[in-house]
Amino acid sequence: MLRQNQRFLTQIYVLFDAVGMIVAFLAAYWIKFESGWLPGTEALSFSSYLLWGLVYAILAVLVGYSAGLYKPRRRTKLSTDVWKLGQVHLLSFVGLLSFLYFAKEIHVSREFLGIFLGLNLTVLSVYRIAVKMTLFRLRRAGYNKKYLLILGAGSVGRNFYKSLLQYPELGYEVFGFLDDNLKEHPPTGHRMPPILGGLDRLDEVLRNHLIDEVIVALPLAAYEKYAEIIETCDNAGAKTLIIPDYFDLLPARPYFDNFAGIPLINVRDIPLDELGNRLLKRVFDIVFSIAAIIVTSPIMLIAAIGIKLTSPGPVIFKQERMGLDRRTFVMYKFRTMHVSDQKTADTQWTVENDPRRTKFGAFLRRTSIDELPQFFNVLKGDMSVVGPRPERPYFVEQFKDEIPKYMVKHHVRPGITGWAQTNGLRGDTSIQDRINHDLYYLENWSFMFDLKIIILTILRGFVNRNAY
Template sequence: MIRQNQRFLTQLYMLADLFVTLIVFLTAYWLKFESELLPHANSVPFKTYTLWGTIYSFATVLIGVYLQFYTPKRRKSFSYEFLKVLQVQGVSFLGLLSLLFFVKEVHVSREFLIIFIAMNIVVVSFYRFLLKRALTSFRRQGFNKRFIVILGAGSVGRKFYDNLQNNPELGYEVIGFLDDFQSEHEHEHRYMKPIIGRLDELEQTLNREPIDDVIVALPLAAYDKYADIIKVCEKSGVKTLIIPDFFDVLPARPFFDNFAGIPLINVRDVPLDELTNRVMKRWFDILFSLLAIIVTSPLMLFVIIGIKLTSPGPVLFKQERMGLDRKTFYMYKFRSMRVLARTSSDTEWTVKNDPRRTKFGSFLRRTSLDELPQFFNVLLGDMSVVGPRPERPYFVNQFKEEIPKYMIKHQIRPGITGWAQTNGLRGDTSIQERIVHDIFYIENWTFLFDIKIIYKTVLKGLINKNAY
């Protein structure tokens, strides 16, 4: 079976990456020097390009091994794999440029190198995507299974079993449960795999059944059994995965940290706490906002003229909002209401047929054109293009007492659009549901996730039926 030949599969992955990279090299060479599609003046022989292409191909494999690109990724999403592709290809490309500089190979076409690396990223990512989809399909059909046994038939073990049944693409099959209190739990397992023994029968079970992973789903009261369980699993060469009895209070992606030599569970893993992720997101925000301001400048001029012609007062409306690290800032919008006292705008919700709106302001709100000045907030660093929507301090002080985990949204910069908004939670919608989506975004942020949210925002249009 496939699961028993992981080393062989890893070698196949390496050979496939070598083959794909060499094919891409030949294609890039043809595009640059043979196709007549691009201007060229080649003073370097083909064998020199072949040498460096081969070096690059093997380098990507070696660096991929070092960066754990070839480890099993059954439980990882494709976005994780794509970021690994970028990481491997980027490091390999920088290494190639360094070698070319070191050996003074200055006549190799830089345009060819750019075509080569860009095509390589696209092709490797595409074939990996197709492969992941194929493996997912095979697992849904019952192939490439991994077999597990669950220790503990209580609520934690049953919850884990239910989740596995709802995710067949992961390719896991439960052999059964081990539990010391069989009579108490047996009636609860009429629709589940049976309890096949007691905890002290784990070793015999591992010797008898083709188990790949042992899932420990025991209550805290059984803590003293953990050491023996792990010892038995390691003796049999089986992986041990522990579900904390308090898993329901942990986030979707907790991780272990180390403090003073002691492992700790970090209950809120925020990917944007990492410097490289923050820098990547910030540079994207700046570039995207500059582009958005340039592209929408005619629209903004139209809005400015419309506001001036339809109501007296300033064009821009600024309002205090709470952002990153609970610090306040002034968020800018095109004014859509008559000029009011600041206390009124800071402490009152807009309602349907709100008498404070101007006619032109209603149009701005429905089309979200009033939000365009927030791209300047992004440039100033107060906001991001994508993130949880910021709220007024007056309402933040109310919500933090009424809605659990509300303040978690302030661990990252607020955004012009967000995961909640692309799922229809805009305007007069549930604050509780918005927070659930905001926390999911915070815990699962990737650069591709941001692109997906922007794409969905544009695809669904900017018309907001809930905007008053």
């Protein structure tokens, strides 16, 4: 039997979440209908509001279970927990509104719903943060620890131990190492847990000491020993976690696929490979781009007039870019430079104080207004609102040989804005850093992540000092 109390802890989390939602409900009801702070009277009885509050609580718990909110959270970051909580409750709130619509319950106070949502997110976030911080302090002080045994004292095992030292708040302590080839650690400058013997001592160590998890950090040559190791750990009730000898080739969150009944490690799992995710993103792109074109049409009209008045040539600049599945497409922008031959435009990098720019064009670039016609690219299906920025084929041919994993970004549609851009990686910035952010986006895509990037793009402004 595994030494885990996760089921009990999950029940505690669910209970406290439910209590927090009830507290938020009662507080919102008092603020709206009892405090006298807000105008209006109670259109429905308290029991009706309570019923819908219970519907929301049940819905939030179910969504939380399906979204993984109640999975073991020891290894997750505090910001990840809060973000996951926000996703669950925003989705649950949308579900509640749907239920109210289909039940034709039109007399529920909108102000009450807004107050309830705000208080609910605040109460549960504060409670989760308090619990997480308390556990961090307890673990740093030596309480609530979990004990690890590392199989393999080579470079992989030692590096894992050194990395673990950077996160004392996780509450893990390494009891020791087992290794068939080493009796002592080579000098490293770090005090290392002892090597307790060879792998044949695994059963003995697990029986005589309280070990929670066994980390297998063995080379591929020891593959034939894995079955026996896993069986021994299962019999002792210890979890087994394997660090692949080729872990540096894997993404941060590798995904196990199934092909012909055989489990496979999918080295590049991309959520947007799933049809449902692609449809959701495409529908959002169409709706958002239509709204953006309508809202920004006066700005685009002024930009078009300004371009015509300040320099001869077309209003729209068309340029070939590489997009989804390495297929090229024509990207639209407002023209910001004097007209030149197409070869120059396709092969020259824009630099600071570029003499090819017009004065009005420099303004359009700094404010990102020159990018607005790309919403028509989104409508055509060449681009998405959010995604890696597309590059010219001429530079793609250079970067794919110079920048590791550069071509991976073409697994999804390019975007008008992206995770790299919201982190300041625009214009004359590191291509490697941009690709690292693009890969993170590809592997961690979610609808809420797209909304976060759009919100950050708006909040951090469109003015870019690196846009030449």
